[in-house]
Amino acid sequence: MTASGWTPGSKISQTKNDMQVKSIHRFARISAFKAREVTREIQGLPATDALDVLRFTPKKAALLVTKTLRSAIANAENNNNLNAATLVVQEAVVGEGPTFKRFQPKARGSAGPIRKRTSHIRIVLTDEIEIKRREPAAKSKKPRSKKAAAKTAAPAATTESSAPAAESKE
Numbered sequence: 001m002t003a004s005g006w007t008p009g010s011k012i013s014q015t016k017n018d019m020q021v022k023s024i025h026r027f028a029r030i031s032a033f034k035a036r037e038v039t040r041e042i043q044g045l046p047a048t049d050a051l052d053v054l055r056f057t058p059k060k061a062a063l064l065v066t067k068t069l070r071s072a073i074a075n076a077e078n079n080n081n082l083n084a085a086t087l088v089v090q091e092a093v094v095g096e097g098p099t100f101k102r103f104q105p106k107a108r109g110s111a112g113p114i115r116k117r118t119s120h121i122r123i124v125l126t127d128e129i130e131i132k133r134r135e136p137a138a139k140s141k142k143p144r145s146k147k148a149a150a151k152t153a154a155p156a157a158t159t160e161s162s163a164p165a166a167e168s169k170e
Contacts, residue, residue, distance in 0.1 A: 019128065020090065021080060023072035025121040028064050032096045032119035035061040039092035039121070046131045047073055047087040065092070065121060072123045082127055091124040 028035065038061040042050035047069065054066045069089070076082040097118035103111040 019080060019082065019126060021072055021076040021082070021087075021125045023068050023075055023123050025064060025068040025071075027097050027118050028121055029116070029118055030061055030064060031117040032094045034059070035064065035094040035119050035121060038062050038065050039094050039123075042069070042089050043092050044129075045089050047084055047089060047125055050089050065123070068121045068123050072125050076125055076127075086127045086131070087125045088127070088129040088131060089123065090126040090129060091122070093122045095120045095122070 038054070038057060038059055041053055041057070042065070045053065050069060051066065054062045054069065069092075073084050073087065076087055077084060097120050099118065100116035102114040102116060104114050106112045
């Protein structure tokens with residue numbers, strides 16, 4: 001770490017109104033196609049919720065994206081004095097990096113190509129987007145069978161029908 005607080009691989013971008021913190025993991029040894037599957041899951045989530053989602057994702061890309069996200073959170077806290085609880089993943093993008101070309105020996109003196117793909121993982125956090133959490137849905141008890149539905153509906157119908165009948169007698 002240098003005196004200015006900048007570390008290689010992490011970049012900070014900020015303007016007056018919009019506070020964005022960026023972290024980039026370059027030359028990650030995973031295909032961009034495989035890593036994009038994981039980054040799609042965390043876009044728009046609060047940073048703490050995104051870490052929880054990544055913790056339970058059983059993919060190699062989840063570990064690489066977690067490291068990048070934690071780096072972005074650390075940049076926000078240390079360099080910009082932002083609170084991690086207010087940060088939202090504004091953008092999680094995976095671009096293709098250079099491909100390492102290797103060869104595998106094949107039958108009769110030929111060679112088969114091997115492409116070892118790399119990618120660049122970029123995560124942008126912001127505190128300008130309002131955090132929206134889903135409320136747990138109210139559990140409605142539904143009857144399991146038609147008979148149970150008829151039993152619960154029948155007493156309600158008899159009480160309603162008996163009340164107007166009592167009024168008509170008077």
